[in-house]
Amino acid sequence: MIRKSLLLVLSALLVAGVAVAQQKSAKKPAAKPAKTAKAPAKAVKADKVPAAWEGMTAEIPYEEFTLSNGLRVIVHEDRKAPIVAVNVWYHVGSKNEKPGKTGFAHLFEHLMFNGSENMDDDYFQVMERIGATDLNGTTNNDRTNYFQNVPTHALDVALWMESDRMGHLLGAVTQAKLDEQRGVVQNEKRQGDNNPYSIGWELTTKATWPAGHPYSWTVIGSLEDLNNAKLEDVHEWFKTYYGAANAVIVLAGDIDVKTARTKMEKYFGHIPSGPPVAAFDSWVAKRSGEQRQVAQDRVKQTRITMTWNVPAWRTQEATVLDIATDVLSAGKNSRLYKRLVYDDQIATQAFAYIDQREIASQVTIGAMVKPGIDVARVEKALREELTRFLTDGPTVEELDRAKTESIAAFIRGIERIGGFGGKSDILAQNAIYAGRPDFYKTRYQWIREITPEQMKKVSVDWLSDGAYVQTINPFPEFTNADSSAVSRKSLPVTGATVEPKFPAFQSTTLPMGLKVYLIERKSIPTVQIDLLLDAGYASDQGIKAGTNRLAMDMLDEGTATRTSLQISEQLQKIGATVGTGSDLDASYVSLDALKANLDPALEIFADVILNPAFPAADFDRIKKQTLVGIQQEKTRPVQMALRTFPALLYGKGHAYSNPLTGSGTEASVGSLTRDDLKAYHAAWFKANAATMIVVGDITMSELKPKLEKLFGGWRSGDTPKKNLSEVKLPAKQSLYIIDKPGSPQSVIMAGHLVMPKNNPDEIAIESFNNVLGGSFTSRINMNLREDKHWSYGASSFMRDAKGQRPFIAYANVQTDKTAESMAEIRKEFNDILSTRPVNAGELEKIQKSMILELPGAWETNASVQGYLTDLLKFGYPEDYYTTYPGKIRDLNLEKLAEAGKKLLRPDQVIWVIVGDRAKIEEKIKALGYGEVKYLDADGNEVK
Secondary structure (H helix, E strand, C coil): CCCCCHHHHHHHHHHHCCCCCCCCCCCCCCCCCCCCCCCCCCCCCHHHCCHHHCCCCCCCCCEEEECCCCCEEEEEECCCCCEEEEEEEECCCHHHCCCCCCCHHHHHHHHCCCCECCECCCHHHHHHHCCCEEEEEEECCCCEEEEEEEEHHHHHHHHHHHHHHHHCCHHHCCHHHHHHHHHHHHHHHHHHHCCCCHHHHHHHHHHHCCCCCCCCCCCCCCHHHHHHCCHHHHHHHHHHHCCHHHEEEEEEECCCHHHHHHHHHHHHCCCCCCCCCCCCCCCCCCCCCCEEEEEEECCCCCEEEEEEEECCCCCHHHHHHHHHHHHHHCCCCCHHHHHHHHHCCCEEEEEEEEECCCCCEEEEEEEEECCCCCHHHHHHHHHHHHHHHHHHCCCHHHHHHHHHHHHHHHHHHCCCCCCCCCHHHHHHHHHHHHCCCCCHHHHHHHHHHCCHHHHHHHHHHHHCCCCEEEEEEECCCCCCCCCCCCCCCCCCCCCCCCCCCCCCCEEEECCCCCEEEEEECCCCCEEEEEEEECCCHHHHCCCCCCHHHHHHHHCCCEECCCEHHHHHHHHHHCCCEEEEEECCCCEEEEEEEEHHHHHHHHHHHHHHHHCECCCHHHHHHHHHHHHHHHHHHCCCHHHHHHHHHHHHHHCCCCCCCCCCCCCCCHHHHHCCCHHHHHHHHHHHCCHHHEEEEEEECCCHHHHHHHHHHHHCCCCCCCCCCCCCCCCCCCCCCEEEEEECCCCCEEEEEEEEEECCCCCCCHHHHHHHHHHHCCCCCCHHHHHHHHHCCCEEEEEEEECCCCCCEEEEEEEEEEHHHHHHHHHHHHHHHHHHHCCCCCCHHHHHHHHHHHHHCHHHHCCCHHHHHHHHHHHHHCCCCCCHHHHHHHHHHCCCHHHHHHHHHHHCCHHHCEEEEEECHHHHHHHHHHCCCCCEEEECCCCCEEC
16 A cells, blocks of 8 residues: 655656666666575675775665563664654565455555544654655565654654554554455545556466465455454454554654664564564475466557566565576666667567565566567567577676666665655565574675676576466457447654754856855765756647657667667666656756766766767657657547646647646657757757756865866757746536546546646745645545545645646546545535635644654655755745745644645636547536546547
8 A cells, every 4th residue: 555645746746757778777666675584605706896886885784682571673873864764564465365355455455544542533644744754654475564654752752652653552443443444445446447457467466376386366455355354353454464563663763772772672572573474484485397378468569478486575686686687687788678678679668577585485577568660570579589688697797787776776765764765664575584693794795796607697596497488468459339229228743843854055166157065964975966948848838748748758779879779778887877858848968977987977977968879770760659648648548637727728729738748748759859969969059048056075176177078069048938938727617528438447638727837825835735635645535435435545736836736626436436536625625715715723733744744755866956956947035845834834724725725726627538539428418517528548539
């Protein structure tokens, strides 16, 4: 269960658009922290360590103790911010379930957030009031965890809450709560089932593990088993697996071990240890022979995968296979990408990864088949590359590159104390799975020692037999005949609040006009740079839609002196990354480099910005991938709405009227040429129209000469003007349906245009929206998710923009409750402006949350860089974040009421619904919101 701020989730979705099927970096999931358990290997020989590893070391110091009841506590001291990460891991997951009672671990995780015996209140509401961030709970096959970052002064509240649900939960787990969360989980499963290729994971799970194996059912379980869950079953689950001796708690951040021991004894010392728990230590279930399965899904591309059962997380073999999958698929120079995507151009993605788990793991390789290509040809190429790898093994250069990327990713990950992959997460994971919080050191020692011969042997042992081959083909677009011819009738008191302080920044302007801003942060030896250009999707106005995005995607595909593969290879060797992207108003080129390798990384960064060549072969390849991406967008419900909404809001021709994904249309992208991209680069990439934002381990005196040397010849000049003219709101509501036959859920988007981001009432407007739909405990989400159980999540947000911006309420709801959900959203709009305005309790909660979450929000270099970017992009005064907490405290109910009147126009809302028209149309018409019109996936009106 991922219960992040829904606003952040939707905002990230909008910024990212949809993942175009191309490989800008590794296509493998982010590397998991060490999950192995053998003794540390012998000292590594110097000739086996890549040169780029020199000086690249990282450690997470810790102390630990165990309470008399068996609860293990690990403490990591990190004083860089006045926050503490509280990370609780229970050694129980779906593998502890029994057939017929699947989904219990995940269902129980939901129940843990619904109140305990002494605080029978929603856990999120309490945590929001004390300023908690990175608040979540998740379940996998092997463990269940709960975590949050809290201000130091509020640590007692978090520990009281965690201890109350560990030791005092069952009295609060009622039949009503079980029924409520069962409905939420079932909607979560439906939402997952609605995603493209979702059928693949369930088929793989059932096909690759033998009957009775603890991994032979999915974590979320079956709808039937969830329906049959009884209250006594849930109580028994808690008594068996949620004892103190079956848990590990990590406290990381602004705390020492003495303080931790006192507090943990106080809050957790009385909790029973629980009974002994039996579980499998290992069950690899190695397969022999080959098994093949073919399925269909509502997708646009064929996907083929090959999966092998391999050793568990604690083995050296699994670590070697992890790096082997990097050699196969990480980066443009990897074997699978170069052969299938770059050279043969028969696939739009090629990937390899290992899913490491406690008692067994799985390696998967595969590809997204390019439309029009025979899947057999792609499978043949995959097998040829795998055979070549098993025959020859990796080259020294390939292996060194993969090793470097692995340690670089680890170093970047441990900047954060909490959240997914933060230091508290790593320590807890290693303690639960390996018995040693510092077991990650063993894994990286193993990685250092891998030789080509060792990798070849391990790969042959495990990947030469026993493959499960799965092909998922597009389900044809069938049509039905006309049916009209046939008739068918008490919490602890928090301490003093620590006033959050945004880091000081310096600025200068280089002779050619480039503005530079710097925040020095020395917590980790990295430097992050963002080049901010005043371009964005809005710069497509007057030219072909999608020009900006394709131009930005092509920047690192080759320069006057480097090919695309050379850029990728050189960056991988030094553990650096270059990225590109855009939003409505701005475009970005980013660099993330280790300080030790900054000079070569910065030279590549400058080359990409100043000298893109837009090579013909790469242009054709990326253009085709972009067109495939657009086709995929037109099959995904959320993206279907995002593509059509802007033109309805702004009218065609406005700078903001193109699809919110930024991808353009098939017609516009299809007509783009290399000359179009060259002209775009010449028009918008001007030194005086750019800003360099730098955060990390560097001083201005070090930085400035480097930039002057590399960017000194960058030309200045005028850039085109974007017309952000004001658009008049419609006189009345309008309603559009986009048909997606067979969809188990409907996507609802309802909104209209509102004032620009930079306005004097913005803080009040944000606060008002947080109450309405901008937080987990907002009215819209609590209504549709917690009360009605019709949706896994609902929210409202404003898309940041310099001009008028979209206000959008969003929900993914079960099909048979589409019209009812629309009515509830409309009711929340009306009520907050009339009969149920924001009350004092809601205002206080929002004020505390917005202020107290700031220290955690400013923890990482990337987050600090993002806040500074917003300040510069939207023209806020330099002291904006200094005065921000005070302005929040000055809010009152009258200001929020006025903000609501300025923001919300219920009678002028535009509704876009993506769902099964045959099932939702009549009830939507009955709402009386006006004439219903129908659109295709391109936004064209149809009948």
